[in-house]
Amino acid sequence: MWAALQRLPFPLILQGIGAVSMFIPAIHAYQLRYLFTARAFLYSGLIFSVLFVMLAIALSSRDRPARVRGQLLGLTGALVLLPLMLAVPFREALRDTSLTHAWFEMISCLTTTGGSVYGIRLLPPTLDLWRAMVAWMGGLLFWVSALAILAPLNLGGFEVISTDVTAAGRQALRERRSGEAGERLWRYTQSLAPIYVGLTLVLWFILSFAGHAGTTGAILAMSTMSTSGIVPGTLDDLGLASEMVIFVFLFFAVSRLTFRRDYVTRERGDILRDPEIRLALVLLVTVPGLLFLRHFVASIEAEETATVAEALRALWGAVFTTLSFLTTTGFVSASLEEARTWSNLDSAGLILVGLSLFGGGVATTAGGVKLLRIYALYTHGVREMELLVHPNSVGAAGSSGRRLRRQGAFVAWIFFMLFAITIAACTAALSLAGVDFESAIVLSIAALSNTGPLATDAAAQPIPYSGLTPLARAILAMTMVLGRLELLAIIALFTRNVWRS
Template sequence: MKRKSSIRHDLTQLPLFLLMFGAGAFSMFVPAAYALVADRHETSQAFFYAGLLGTVTFLLIGVAHAGRAPRHGALGPLLSLFSAFVFLPVIFAIPFVEALPTTRFYNAYFEMLSAFTTTGATLFDDPTRLGPALHLWRAQVGWMGGLLMWVAAVAILAPLNLGGFEVTAQAEPGRRETGLHSTTVVSARAKIGRALQTLAPLYAGLTMVLWALLTITGQSGLNALCYAMSVMATSGISAAGSAPGGGFIGEVIMAMFMLFALSRLTFTSDTMTATQGGLRTDPEFRIGLGIVILVPLVLFGRHFVGAFDLDSTNTFGSAFSALWGSLFTVLSFLSTTGFVSAFWSETQSWSGLGTPGLILMGLALVGGGVATTAGGVKLLRVYALYRNAVREMERLVHPHSVSGAGVVGRRLQSGGAFIAWIFFMLFALSFAGVTMALTLEGVTFDDALVLSIAMLSTTGPLTEVGGEAPIVLMSLSDTAKAILAGAMVLGRLETLAIIALLTPDLWRS
């Protein structure tokens, strides 16, 4: 027993990036085993040898690093998180390019980076080009990226007041500490360990439940597993390359699990321990549900405003299909998952909007909840700006009025709206910069807008439905792909975290 605890202690003393590297290398044995069972021996060998080489490398570096005291620093865990998103896709791309020798390593890296950041944009518009093991690997890498964000949100970003926690006032991890300078690598490791022990079984359990439910609807085991991992990670990766299978029941099941991306309170209370009322008073969940209900009703009601003279052929069934198609798709893009309902065509014909790409891009920009796998600006920041706007209008009518925060508003600090506005401006500047860089590379302006929003909001499927026609990413230049890769990392970590990494004063601490 003492030996096991000693080994566990030695592992926790290794650098965080090395631990993530070891976990990623060991996970390659999963697609290796699946390819072996599916009689795809060459693919199985590619993943097996890559996983074996990575595991041996991890063990050798771990042995060489044994006995060294971990370095202290406020931004050490954040730098490890940044390094994971930039460099781990290189390791993930090795078995990918070995199993698919018809592509370049550069394209394989882009594919793995897109999956690991839960963006889900793919260079391979023809899903039949990739074998089943490669589809499983893409979904698995995205699933691991989602788990990393679940853990990093509470253990790394929250103590540094990043990732949306900068607008909060109470009940968040790290608020009781004296500041950034008191946060050490040791305390971060303890938080990461506790968060991993708590969240990993929950994350895996929910994925298994969703997999089982989707399998019952009639989907194949591989498709159901890829959809289950993609929904939990909001990566939008599928093995079929089309609308989710399982019919209406399958989409209802997936929609229920997409609600986990609207608020962290849906699966844990580790960041809101002092909030009263639970989901009933959670501003993120309430705003998210409001958007999910309001936008489909607007699309549904537009039929009666602009196309009522064509409703002679419409039936109750087509109306219900149109309403559900819009509801599922709106929830999917608000959570930055990006799956399109099989009934979306009914919604388009009912509303009269051939390609409502602006609506989908707006939903992706808003994004999901703080400390979830969703991207975008985040609902809590939107709520902070909304509260500030309401208060300013009240002061126009009653200049000397004094307003109370209330139970819901107590989660925001006094300057939360100002900080949220700063983030929104940084996001807008990032969006403008990425769009300009893409246009300089010869990408049309419309496509550059869609690509910028898709990458910064980590909603890769926008490239297929956001514009008038799907954008073929493989046709882009290598420089344009590099710009998109940087935008994906920026969108996943957010601009404030990147700026924190460039702050000299924090590094001197």
């Protein structure tokens, strides 16, 4: 049976998984006696499951093996069309909404952006659970796709460190490109899915032990692992204990080495020597320090007094929020909100925007430019300044380090420029769609970095997605897909080598 499933088109497999997953909210709604919601998910799950079986039978006899090109095209199409299917039970359960609103909600969840068109509106618990489930499945999808689809094409950040000048690098290239595309996808799913599911269950158990209800703990656990930042509408505060637990699990979005050995060099190495971890630790020291100093100076000027405990809570809030936005999750600590009250300062929105642009690690659920690309540009800049002082010096760090500073930095710079151009294009398109300039910039960065909470936490005034025009929401939806796949992957679809492979 598994061999037959491997031969099915990639989008059809995703459609089947989405259809089967609808039965979980149906059971949840039935337990809570939301019978109308339960019927909406049950009937939708049955209809789409039957549709999947019919299509699978019709396509089961095809012998043509799946290719990376087809899977990349399928992944792109699935991100646009699959949310339509996932939006059907959501639309049926929430009778006073439209299908376009539900489609935007699902595409925001599937890309792990987490922006909600419903704002602070209290949705039924089952719909909050469904949003978190879609985001969680999207996180697992991109965890696996990064290694099974993007890595063989040297995309998704792997182009910065991929090398064939060492024995380990050549072995990694052969392993990433070995076998058919469907076999690789199944192999990485078997390897990564148990880790992803296990970490989510552990976090869910700890959050439940910390005092959260079962549904709330599950939503927070799935939102943390998928870096979607989705929280139930009834939750006002995460709580200090929950923030500390979530803080630890957010590190799985900083570097792929936190959950698996390096798929590029095939070496385990020391995790503290990983450039993504080191850069994240530097940011976790400097950015919270600047935020705390900002609030401290403002409180002195305003002649406000604060206890040592309040100051420590403010510092913790800055640390937690920094890591949250660095991983493009978007949780804001309640302690940071308290710091704003005694310092009389608004949110440091520009800093949060910058952290989201940095993004998390390669082959993780985080979005943004990615820390590895930032590190490559940094090492290149340091080396160029060394050459200004000592023009004849020879750089250290071996052949892999030299490649990171040269070819890696070159590709990272190209990606950074494409990223900036995309932000400018999206901002212009949103402005033409009736959005003011400042809001257009924040929304563009929020969509392209897959950090939906930026719209409410980074702007001077919260920007409701529900107040946007349908055209503006469609532009943001396409930008979310572009940010999740990365522009280099879209460009790769039009290259001759991909179509010839």
